[in-house]
Amino acid sequence: MSTKDAQPLTGKDLARKPRGFPDKREALIHAQARLVETVTGVYRQWGFEALETSAFEYADALGKFLPDSDRPNAGVFALQDDDEQWMALRYDLTAPLARFVAEQGQGLGRPFRRYAAGPVWRNEKPGPGRFREFWQCDADTVGAPGLHADAEMIAMGAEALRALGMKPGEFVIRVNTRRLLNGVLDGVGATSADTRLAILRALDKLDRLGPSGVADLLGAGRKDESGDFTKGAGLGAEEVKRVLAFAEAGADTRAMTLANLAKATGSTEEGKAGLGELEAIALALEALGAPEDDVKIDPSVVRGLEYYTGPVFEAELLREVTGEDGKKYRIGSIGGGGRYDDLVARFAGETVPATGFSIGISRLAAALAILGEGEKLDGPVVVLNLEKDNPGIALGLAAELRKGGIRAEAYMGASGMRPQMKYADRRSSPAVVIVGTDEIEKGTVTIKDLEIGAQKAKAISSNEEYREARPGQIEVPRAQMVEAVRRIVEAHA
RNA sequence: GCCGCCUUAGCUCAGUUGGUUAGAGCGCUGGUUUGUGGAACCAGAGGUCCUCCGUUCAAGCCGGAGAGGCGGUACCA
Numbered sequence: 001m002s003t004k005d006a007q008p009l010t011g012k013d014l015a016r017k018p019r020g021f022p023d024k025r026e027a028l029i030h031a032q033a034r035l036v037e038t039v040t041g042v043y044r045q046w047g048f049e050a051l052e053t054s055a056f057e058y059a060d061a062l063g064k065f066l067p068d069s070d071r072p073n074a075g076v077f078a079l080q081d082d083d084e085q086w087m088a089l090r091y092d093l094t095a096p097l098a099r100f101v102a103e104q105g106q107g108l109g110r111p112f113r114r115y116a117a118g119p120v121w122r123n124e125k126p127g128p129g130r131f132r133e134f135w136q137c138d139a140d141t142v143g144a145p146g147l148h149a150d151a152e153m154i155a156m157g158a159e160a161l162r163a164l165g166m167k168p169g170e171f172v173i174r175v176n177t178r179r180l181l182n183g184v185l186d187g188v189g190a191t192s193a194d195t196r197l198a199i200l201r202a203l204d205k206l207d208r209l210g211p212s213g214v215a216d217l218l219g220a221g222r223k224d225e226s227g228d229f230t231k232g233a234g235l236g237a238e239e240v241k242r243v244l245a246f247a248e249a250g251a252d253t254r255a256m257t258l259a260n261l262a263k264a265t266g267s268t269e270e271g272k273a274g275l276g277e278l279e280a281i282a283l284a285l286e287a288l289g290a291p292e293d294d295v296k297i298d299p300s301v302v303r304g305l306e307y308y309t310g311p312v313f314e315a316e317l318l319r320e321v322t323g324e325d326g327k328k329y330r331i332g333s334i335g336g337g338g339r340y341d342d343l344v345a346r347f348a349g350e351t352v353p354a355t356g357f358s359i360g361i362s363r364l365a366a367a368l369a370i371l372g373e374g375e376k377l378d379g380p381v382v383v384l385n386l387e388k389d390n391p392g393i394a395l396g397l398a399a400e401l402r403k404g405g406i407r408a409e410a411y412m413g414a415s416g417m418r419p420q421m422k423y424a425d426r427r428s429s430p431a432v433v434i435v436g437t438d439e440i441e442k443g444t445v446t447i448k449d450l451e452i453g454a455q456k457a458k459a460i461s462s463n464e465e466y467r468e469a470r471p472g473q474i475e476v477p478r479a480q481m482v483e484a485v486r487r488i489v490e491a492h493a
Numbered sequence: 494g495c496c497g498c499c500u501u502a503g504c505u506c507a508g509u510u511g512g513u514u515a516g517a518g519c520g521c522u523g524g525u526u527u528g529u530g531g532a533a534c535c536a537g538a539g540g541u542c543c544u545c546c547g548u549u550c551a552a553g554c555c556g557g558a559g560a561g562g563c564g565g566u567a568c569c570a
Contacts, residue, residue: 432529463532
C-alpha cells in the first residue's frame with residue numbers, strides 16, 4: 001500500500017478496469033435488453049408482477065447467508081454508511097425480496113408473485129462468462145408451501161429459456177431436493193457438519209469431474225491438473241459406492257429416475273420424504289406439460305448450500321461453445337433456484353414458504369456473444385461533410401433525415417471523402433448521403449447503399465474499376481431524399 | 494485462498510552468445526484521388542520491453558522480489 005501511494009499512477013496505468021466489471025458495448029447491451037425483455041415477458045404471462053429493490057441492503061439484512069462461511073468478509077461488496085451501519089451491494093435478488101416481504105408484513109397479500117431484473121454484485125474471482133457485476137432475472141412465489149409452486153417455477157424457467165430461442169437438448173433444468181440429499185447423508189452415517197458439507201460439494205461436481213473424480217472427493221481426496229490437492233470427505237469404499245449409485249440414478253425420463261431412486265434411496269425418513277417431494281413435482285410438471293428434454297430429475301444437483309430448504313433446480317446450457325479464439329468454453333449454469341422456506345423468518349419470526357427461479361442474464365448474453373449470435377445492428381445513416389467551409393449543409397440534411405424518423409448523423413470533422421466512407425463502413429451504416437458541389441448545383445443528393453455496394457464490389461478487381469462503378473449509388477432530387485433513404489434503411493431491417 | 498503458466502505497440506507476435514536508435518503483420522489516422530468503403534502504394538501516430546531491486550562497462554534478454562493476466566482448483570448465496 002505505502003509504495004503505491006508514494007508513486008501515484010499516471011497515464012495508461014491509470015486507465016484500468018476492475019476485473020469482473022464488464023464494459024458493455026452496443027451489441028451486448030442490445031442482446032441483454034432482448035434477454036431481459038423476453039424473460040420478464042414470460043414471467044408476466046405466468047402472472048408475476050414487477051418489483052424493484054435497490055442495489056444496497058444493510059449487511060445484516062443479507063444475513064448469515066454470506067458467500068462462504070469460511071471467509072465471512074469475502075463475497076459481498078460492503079461499505080460503512082455515515083451512521084456507521086454496514087451496507088452491502090446485493091449478491092442476489094432473493095435476499096432483498098425476503099427483506100421486502102418481511103417489512104411489508106401482513107399488508108402484502110399472499111401468495112405474492114413478483115419478478116425482478118437487475119444487476120447483482122459478488123466479490124469473487126471472475127472468469128469467462130463469470131463477472132463480479134452481472135444481471136439476473138428472477139421470479140418468486142412467496143407464501144405458497146405446495147410443491148406445485150416449485151413445479152411451476154421449473155416449468156416456467158424452461159419456457160423462458162425456450163422463448164429465448166433454445167432448442168430441445170440445448171439446455172436442461174435439473175431438479176433435486178435437499179431432503180433426498182439429507183436422506184443419503186443419514187444413510188451413510190455422515191453426522192458431522194463438515195463431512196456432510198464435503199459430501200454435498202463432491203456430489204455437485206459429478207457433471208464436471210465424472211464418477212471417478214467424485215469418488216476421489218468422497219474418499220481420501222483429489223489432485224487436480226496443476227497438482228493442487230483437495231481433501232476428500234473421508235468416506236469408506238462401501239459408502240462411496242452407495243453415494244455414487246445414488247448420484248448416478250439419473251435416467252432419460254423423470255419416471256425412470258424416480259424408479260431408480262426408489263431403489264437407491266434406502267429407508268431413511270428424510271430419504272422417503274425427499275422422494276415423495278420429487279414425485280409430487282414430477283406429477284405437476286406433467287400437468288404443466290414440461291417436456292422431458294427440458295426438465296430432468298438429477299440427484300447430483302446440490303446448489304445453494306445455505307438457504308435452500310427443499311426442492312432445488314439448476315439450469316444448464318448444454319451446447320458446446322467455441323469462441324472466436326477457437327477455444328472451447330464451458331458455460332455451465334445459466335440459472336437455477338429452489339425453495340427457501342426459512343429466509344423470511346429471519347426477519348419476521350414468522351415462517352413464510354417461498355420458492356423462486358433465477359436466470360443469469362449476463363452469462364447467457366456472454367454465451368450468445370461467444371456463439372456469434374449477437375444481433376447485427378445497423379448504424380446511423382451518415383451524411384458526408386464535403387463542403388468543409390460550410391458544415392451547415394451536412395448538419396441540415398442530417399436534421400432533415402432525423403425529422404423523417406431516420407437515425408442519422410452528419411460526419412463530424414473535415415477529413416477527405418475516403419476516411420468519411422471508412423467511418424460509415426465501420427459504423428455499419430446502411431447508407432451514406434453525399435452532397436458536394438455537383439449535387440448542390442443540380443439540386444440533388446447522391447445516396448449510396450453500402451450493403452449493395454459491398455456486394456457488388458466483390459466482383460470488381462481493380463481499384464480504378466471499383467471507383468468508376470460507384471455501386472449501389474443513386475442520385476435523386478433533393479426533395480426526395482428522405483423517402484429514398486427510408487427505402488434503403490427499411491430494406492435492411 | 495491454493496497450484497501452474499504467462500507479461501515487448503490497440504491486437505497477434507519476432508527480437509541471436511547480454512552490445513549502439515526495440516521491429517513486423519494486422520488495426521488506427523491521413524495522403525496518393527479538393528468526390529467513393531475493398532485492393533495497391535506512401536506517410537504518420539502509437540512503447541515505462543509489467544514494476545522495483547540486484548549482477549554487469551553494458552540488461553527486453555541473467556538473478557531476486559513484487560504486481561498483473563490466463564488456466565486449473567476451491568468457493569459460487
